[in-house]
Amino acid sequence: MPQFFLNKRLIILLVSIIILVALIGFSLSGRSKLTWPEQFIKDTTGWVQTAVSRPTHYIVGFFGNLKDLQNTYTENKELKSRLDELARLESELQMVKKDNTELREILDKKDALSAFEPKQATVIGRNPDKWTELLIINKGTNNGIVNNMPVITANGLIGKVKNSNPFTSTVQLLSSMDPTNRISAEIQSENESVFGFIEGYDNEKGLLMMKRIPSDVKVEKDQTVISSGKGGVFPKGLLIGKVVEVVPAEYGLTQTAYVEPGAKFHDIEHVMVVKRSSIQPELQDMIDDQEEEL
Amino acid sequence: MRKFLLPPLIVLFFIMESLFVEFVPPTVFAGNYILVPHFLISVILLLTIYGPKNYGVLYGFLFGLIFDIVYTEIIGIYLLLFPLVAYICYRLMKILQNNMIIAVLISIVGIALLELGAYEMNVLINRTNMSFTIFSADRLLPTLIMNFAFIVIVVYPLKKHFEKLVLSLDS
Numbered sequence: 001m002p003q004f005f006l007n008k009r010l011i012i013l014l015v016s017i018i019i020l021v022a023l024i025g026f027s028l029s030g031r032s033k034l035t036w037p038e039q040f041i042k043d044t045t046g047w048v049q050t051a052v053s054r055p056t057h058y059i060v061g062f063f064g065n066l067k068d069l070q071n072t073y074t075e076n077k078e079l080k081s082r083l084d085e086l087a088r089l090e091s092e093l094q095m096v097k098k099d100n101t102e103l104r105e106i107l108d109k110k111d112a113l114s115a116f117e118p119k120q121a122t123v124i125g126r127n128p129d130k131w132t133e134l135l136i137i138n139k140g141t142n143n144g145i146v147n148n149m150p151v152i153t154a155n156g157l158i159g160k161v162k163n164s165n166p167f168t169s170t171v172q173l174l175s176s177m178d179p180t181n182r183i184s185a186e187i188q189s190e191n192e193s194v195f196g197f198i199e200g201y202d203n204e205k206g207l208l209m210m211k212r213i214p215s216d217v218k219v220e221k222d223q224t225v226i227s228s229g230k231g232g233v234f235p236k237g238l239l240i241g242k243v244v245e246v247v248p249a250e251y252g253l254t255q256t257a258y259v260e261p262g263a264k265f266h267d268i269e270h271v272m273v274v275k276r277s278s279i280q281p282e283l284q285d286m287i288d289d290q291e292e293e294l
Numbered sequence: 295m296r297k298f299l300l301p302p303l304i305v306l307f308f309i310m311e312s313l314f315v316e317f318v319p320p321t322v323f324a325g326n327y328i329l330v331p332h333f334l335i336s337v338i339l340l341l342t343i344y345g346p347k348n349y350g351v352l353y354g355f356l357f358g359l360i361f362d363i364v365y366t367e368i369i370g371i372y373l374l375l376f377p378l379v380a381y382i383c384y385r386l387m388k389i390l391q392n393n394m395i396i397a398v399l400i401s402i403v404g405i406a407l408l409e410l411g412a413y414e415m416n417v418l419i420n421r422t423n424m425s426f427t428i429f430s431a432d433r434l435l436p437t438l439i440m441n442f443a444f445i446v447i448v449v450y451p452l453k454k455h456f457e458k459l460v461l462s463l464d465s
Contacts, residue, residue, distance in 0.1 A: 016374060017374075020373070023369045023373070024369070024370040024415075026369070027367065027368045027369045027370065028368065041360060041363050041364065045360065045364045048305065048309065052306075052309050053313060056313055125313075125365075126312050126316045127315070127365040127366060128311035128314065128315050129330060129361075129365065129372070129412060130315070130330055131412065131416045132368075132421060136364070163367065177421060179420070203424070204326065267316070267319055268316075
């Protein structure tokens with residue numbers, strides 16, 4: 001009965017395509033939490049990954065150290081020349097810091113948008129299919145990590161926590177294309193800061209795109225871009241990068257700035273997950289307040 | 295004994311993919327090429343060709359599911375593509391004669407199918423805006439060359455291993 005088998009195969013194919021569409025739709029539906037079997041599998045593989053990646057990191061690190069040793073002489077020379085400048089800067093920073101705390105005390109202002117506590121984490125895996133750029137780190141909800149927290153390296157912002165499981169979490173890098181990946185950012189300038197959103201990444205140029213900058217402001221090259229802290233989850237002042245180029249956007253109503261990211265998006269080993277310490281008012285409280293006023 | 299060694303072996307290649315992208319910088323070769331390691335599917339395809347019947351499709355399904363949950367977080371893409379590619383290669387090997395060069399070429403064809411399928415699906419769900427010409431020049435071709443090198447290295451030891459596995463299951 002070859003006809004029957006052909007039909008059977010066709011039915012299997014059709015049913016599996018229906019299941020596939022349902023599953024993809026389910027995973028893209030913007031769910032805030034993974035189901036428990038997924039969390040369990042992720043944590044289990046995370047444990048195996050840690051066991052394998054620790055020794056690998058160690059070996060790769062050893063060869064990296066050997067390479068560093070060769071450059072030590074020239075680096076040392078250059079660093080020494082910058083040391084004097086550093087001492088001056090440090091004393092200045094001390095003064096400014098002291099000033100700042102005193103002024104804050106006078107104003108009775110306790111928390112700032114820029115206050116945060118970093119949590120150390122190690123990268124144990126990365127998505128090999130390079131369509132979505134995801135990292136797996138070895139800290140999870142048991143260490144106080146929740147979704148949407150920003151993730152930084154020493155050189156700047158790299159992404160945010162996409163999903164957190166009890167022992168591991170996934171970090172979505174800024175370079176991955178996702179329409180929901182949007183960060184409120186600020187271009188620092190002498191007079192007045194310029195605000196916009198980091199939305200999207202230009203793969204060919206390797207630059208981030210900062211969109212929705214008003215068309216009447218002038219943005220210059222080499223200005224620093226930081227997170228603005230207006231979005232609610234991200235604290236203020238996390239370094240994102242430097243402006244490379246400014247072009248008018250599609251309809252000429254806004255401008256788009258190309259930003260060179262401060263942090264590298266590959267070869268990441270240690271990251272910090274940032275917990276914003278300034279208190280965020282609950283939405284419900286704000287609504288209640290308004291009612292009282294009325 | 296060999297039967298129980300198979301899952302850890304495949305898990306090893308599963309983790310190797312992630313370690314590869316973690317440590318090999320994208321600029322390791324000149325140009326803007328995207329190199330995607332497909333070690334896991336290579337091993338699954340060799341298992342389909344040389345291993346016991348249906349093992350390839352079964353492991354493709356299982357590791358496709360784990361791959362989607364752990365790495366891509368979009369369940370369905372590799373869950374379908376891994377067993378499908380394994381099944382196509384299984385059918386192709388039935389038609390063609392079984393020698394090592396043919397096996398390597400069939401595995402490369404399988405990886406190309408996988409890449410194309412994953413590209414089409416990612417375009418469909420709007421996760422990429424890469425055009426097909428850029429995809430084929432910057433991603434597909436370098437990826438196939440790199441995985442060809444990988445398969446050439448592992449094909450002989452894995453062939454020996456899987457053939458012994460078939461024998462141990464028969465006896």
